[in-house]
Amino acid sequence: MELYMSIAIGVLFAVGVYLILSKSILRIILGTSLISHGVHLLLLTTAKLKTGAAPLLGEQAETYVDPLPQALILTSIVISFGVTSFFFVLAYKAYQRLGTDDMEELRGEEDE
Amino acid sequence: MNNLIVLPLLIPLITAVILIFLSKRVKAQRWISLISILLNGGSVVLIMNQVQEKGIQTLYMSGWLPPYGIVFVADMFAVLLVMTTVIVAAGCLLYSFRTIGEEREKYYFYPFFQFLLAGVIGSFLTGDLFNLFVCFEVMLISSYALIVLGGTKRQLRETLKYMLINIISSALFVASMAYLYGVVGTLNMAHLSVRVAEAGQGGLLSVIAIMLLVVFSLKAGLFLFFWLPGSYRVPPTAVIALFGALLTKVGLYAMIRTFTLIFYHDQGFTHNIIAWMAIATMVLGGIGAVAYKDLYRILNYNVVISVGFIAFGLAVATKDSLDGTVLYLIHDMIAKALMFILGGMIISAAGTSKLGEMGGLIKRYPLLGWMFFILALALVGIPPLSGFPGKVLMVRGGLAEGEYLLTAIAVASSLIVLYSLMRVFIGAFWREDPLLPVQEKKKWHSSAYVSAIGLLVLVIGLGVGSEWIYSFAGQAAEVLTDPSIYIEAVLKE
Numbered sequence: 001m002e003l004y005m006s007i008a009i010g011v012l013f014a015v016g017v018y019l020i021l022s023k024s025i026l027r028i029i030l031g032t033s034l035i036s037h038g039v040h041l042l043l044l045t046t047a048k049l050k051t052g053a054a055p056l057l058g059e060q061a062e063t064y065v066d067p068l069p070q071a072l073i074l075t076s077i078v079i080s081f082g083v084t085s086f087f088f089v090l091a092y093k094a095y096q097r098l099g100t101d102d103m104e105e106l107r108g109e110e111d112e
Numbered sequence: 113m114n115n116l117i118v119l120p121l122l123i124p125l126i127t128a129v130i131l132i133f134l135s136k137r138v139k140a141q142r143w144i145s146l147i148s149i150l151l152n153g154g155s156v157v158l159i160m161n162q163v164q165e166k167g168i169q170t171l172y173m174s175g176w177l178p179p180y181g182i183v184f185v186a187d188m189f190a191v192l193l194v195m196t197t198v199i200v201a202a203g204c205l206l207y208s209f210r211t212i213g214e215e216r217e218k219y220y221f222y223p224f225f226q227f228l229l230a231g232v233i234g235s236f237l238t239g240d241l242f243n244l245f246v247c248f249e250v251m252l253i254s255s256y257a258l259i260v261l262g263g264t265k266r267q268l269r270e271t272l273k274y275m276l277i278n279i280i281s282s283a284l285f286v287a288s289m290a291y292l293y294g295v296v297g298t299l300n301m302a303h304l305s306v307r308v309a310e311a312g313q314g315g316l317l318s319v320i321a322i323m324l325l326v327v328f329s330l331k332a333g334l335f336l337f338f339w340l341p342g343s344y345r346v347p348p349t350a351v352i353a354l355f356g357a358l359l360t361k362v363g364l365y366a367m368i369r370t371f372t373l374i375f376y377h378d379q380g381f382t383h384n385i386i387a388w389m390a391i392a393t394m395v396l397g398g399i400g401a402v403a404y405k406d407l408y409r410i411l412n413y414n415v416v417i418s419v420g421f422i423a424f425g426l427a428v429a430t431k432d433s434l435d436g437t438v439l440y441l442i443h444d445m446i447a448k449a450l451m452f453i454l455g456g457m458i459i460s461a462a463g464t465s466k467l468g469e470m471g472g473l474i475k476r477y478p479l480l481g482w483m484f485f486i487l488a489l490a491l492v493g494i495p496p497l498s499g500f501p502g503k504v505l506m507v508r509g510g511l512a513e514g515e516y517l518l519t520a521i522a523v524a525s526s527l528i529v530l531y532s533l534m535r536v537f538i539g540a541f542w543r544e545d546p547l548l549p550v551q552e553k554k555k556w557h558s559s560a561y562v563s564a565i566g567l568l569v570l571v572i573g574l575g576v577g578s579e580w581i582y583s584f585a586g587q588a589a590e591v592l593t594d595p596s597i598y599i600e601a602v603l604k605e
Contacts, residue, residue, distance in 0.1 A: 020276070020280070025272065028276060032276070032279045032280070032283070035280070035283045036279075036283055038283075038287075039283045039286045039287050039290070040286075042286075042287055042290045042291075043286065043289075043290040043293070045290075046290045046291055046293060046294030047290075047293060047294060048294070068293075068299075069290075069293065072242055072286075072289075072293075075242070075246065076286050079246070079249050079282075080279075080283075082253065083249075083253065083256075083275075083279060083282075086253070086256060086257075086275075087275055087279070090256075090260065090268065090271060090272060090275065091272070093263065093268060094268040094269065094272055097263070097265050097268055098265055098268060098269065103272075106269045106272065106273075
């Protein structure tokens with residue numbers, strides 16, 4: 001199972017990197033979200049996908065899955081959500097003020 | 113257990129929350145910010161006393177023993193950096209009062225400022241890797257807001273790039289923590305150190321170490337500094353001073369902590385890579401500092417050079433060079449803040465940031481000119497001033513280790529710093545009057561002068577009183593050379 005997950009994470013990273021290297025700002029933001037998905041899945045996968053009950057003591061199970069990575073992922077998800085929403089608004093504002101969503105045109109020094 | 117340690121983090125956090133409600137009342141915001149920083153300074157002095165007398169202080173959050181809970185660790189290294197952070201913040205805050213502009217003050221500048229401080233101080237004090245990531249994010253999100261606040265076209269353009277870089281490096285940080293957790297099964301730094309020592313730093317752990325090195329290099333601008341010169345020229349001066357003094361240094365601190373506490377077993381491999389990165393940073397930063405004729409650019413490349421210089425101290429990693437690194441870090445934070453503040457004053461006095469269009473400022477601004485001159489000498493490391501003791505110890509450590517190439521580059525980088533800053537001094541202050549029509553004499557509010565002169569007095573004082581500072585820095589470097597002190601303090605209570 002870890003192997004399949006690793007392949008999926010690899011694909012997510014590859015697609016994310018490809019999108020980040022494109023010209024349009026929206027594609028870049030989508031790329032960063034895909035990479036953060038990949039990272040969260042990676043956290044889940046490296047902590048071993050043992051079969052066990054959900055980490056709820058009411059389950060009365062023999063074994064539970066590791067609760068720590070779930071807490072880490074939850075923290076990381078809200079952080080990337082906050083950052084991504086800020087990034088979207090920034091991109092919108094930049095489009096309004098600069099009139100372009102093409103990263104190639106965002107070069108230069110001048111403050112025209 | 114010592115509840116005092118969390119105060120330096122709590123004070124800015126609570127202040128920021130209070131300031132959000134007072135967003136339209138500028139005067140009240142200024143006073144509350146200033147009082148909060150003074151209070152914070154007081155609390156750090158108390159902690160410093162305790163650390164000096166009783167050794168490392170720890171605080172287990174909600175009483176969970178490590179490695180199960182988050183632990184805050186105040187060793188001398190962290191406390192010295194927190195102290196410096198508070199001093200730099202006080203300087204930047206005073207300077208921002210009259211220069212930042214009403215508009216920004218009404219739109220939550222001071223809350224962001226305090227949140228940034230909370231992030232920086234939290235990064236210095238935490239003893240848990242994931243908590244370090246969270247504090248990094250608090251710091252970075254505040255810095256996104258501060259860099260874009262004002263919303264000019266140039267700011268929007270550069271913030272997009274700055275954000276993208278930091279989002280990627282944060283994603284890599286989480287990925288490297290995922291691998292680390294997968295290999296050793298813990299995230300508490302002291303516990304990590306023990307586990308890595310048990311497992312032996314094999315291939316897998318070395319790969320993770322290099323991943324962390326890449327992450328912290330992106331944050332600190334070590335070799336991967338391509339984003340820095342552009343991003344650090346768009347916000348107002350007070351914000352640039354804050355960034356140049358604090359943000360890159362937090363990355364360096366994390367790097368020093370990681371490679372002296374956790375991954376110190378395979379120094380031939382990891383420290384060699386750091387050494388080459390330091391060489392490349394100093395060379396490229398030097399080229400940039402000499403090449404440009406724009407004051408912002410010259411100062412930004414000076415930041416890059418000093419990052420390389422501090423990494424050189426870490427790469428050598430002897431007691432001498434780490435002593436020097438701690439001393440130099442403290443000097444560099446204060447001196448860089450002052451450098452940007454004076455640079456901002458020069459730019460607003462001349463009405464341009466291009467060296468070719470400045471000139472003749474010394475007649476009209478003698479105080480500013482000589483302050484800049486003294487600061488330039490301090491940054492180079494001329495003996496009575498603050499840059500000297502740290503540089504000497506680092507160079508001595510480098511020669512003792514036989515790292516001749518690295519040390520030679522580091523010494524040469526000091527000459528480049530001297531050349532680039534003297535070029536600014538001669539261009540801006542000495543030449544005949546500029547081609548531009550002479551601006552009317554600018555008057556700064558006294559708070560700007562208080563901040564600049566106060567930081568300058570500290571720069572001189574750090575050099576003159578280096579014996580006294582050294583007693584603290586020596587204690588800080590002891591922990592860096594012997595991780596067992598840190599581990600004892602955290603895990604064996």
